[in-house]
Amino acid sequence: MADDKDVLRDVWFGRIPTCFTLNQDETTEREAEPYYLLLPRVSYLTLVTDKVKKHFLKVMKPEDVGEMWFEYEGTPLKWHYPIGVLFDLHASNTVLPWTITVHFKNFPDRDLLHCPSNSVIEAHFMSSIKEADALKHKSQVINDMQKKDHKQLWMGLQNDNT
Numbered sequence: 001m002a003d004d005k006d007v008l009r010d011v012w013f014g015r016i017p018t019c020f021t022l023n024q025d026e027t028t029e030r031e032a033e034p035y036y037l038l039l040p041r042v043s044y045l046t047l048v049t050d051k052v053k054k055h056f057l058k059v060m061k062p063e064d065v066g067e068m069w070f071e072y073e074g075t076p077l078k079w080h081y082p083i084g085v086l087f088d089l090h091a092s093n094t095v096l097p098w099t100i101t102v103h104f105k106n107f108p109d110r111d112l113l114h115c116p117s118n119s120v121i122e123a124h125f126m127s128s129i130k131e132a133d134a135l136k137h138k139s140q141v142i143n144d145m146q147k148k149d150h151k152q153l154w155m156g157l158q159n160d161n162t
């Protein structure tokens with residue numbers, strides 16, 4: 001049986017090869033090339049949004065660009081779930097790279113929450129950390145941390161410096 005440390009290391013440092021493709025219904029000035037990334041399992045899709053958006057904006061008309069969202073095989077991907085959880089729920093039996101479709105219009109309001117900024121992601125992340133700490137350590141770890149430690153934890157996730 002694998003040692004707990006081995007499992008923790010594999011999850012914490014695990015990466016998922018991912019191919020982002022632009023939805024074929026999006027209006028483009030020329031064909032969009034796919035964009036490939038190795039995504040950390042413990043991060044959030046919205047933290048890679050800037051890289052993906054920048055890549056696809058090269059072929060998009062500015063007036064056709066709305067809020068970006070992702071889907072896999074017709075299912076909108078929730079930004080507030082870690083990438084590893086999304087992969088395990090939707091694509092764990094798929095051939096890699098994991099192909100995610102990028103959309104810039106027709107945001108599915110009934111299926112997804114809007115994510116207006118990184119501060120919303122940070123608040124959600126810290127809330128999740130606090131919940132996990134409360135369940136596992138009776139909030140002893142988070143309560144012993146200073147505000148700068150919370151920021152450092154967030155910055156490490158945001159900068160993929162785990």
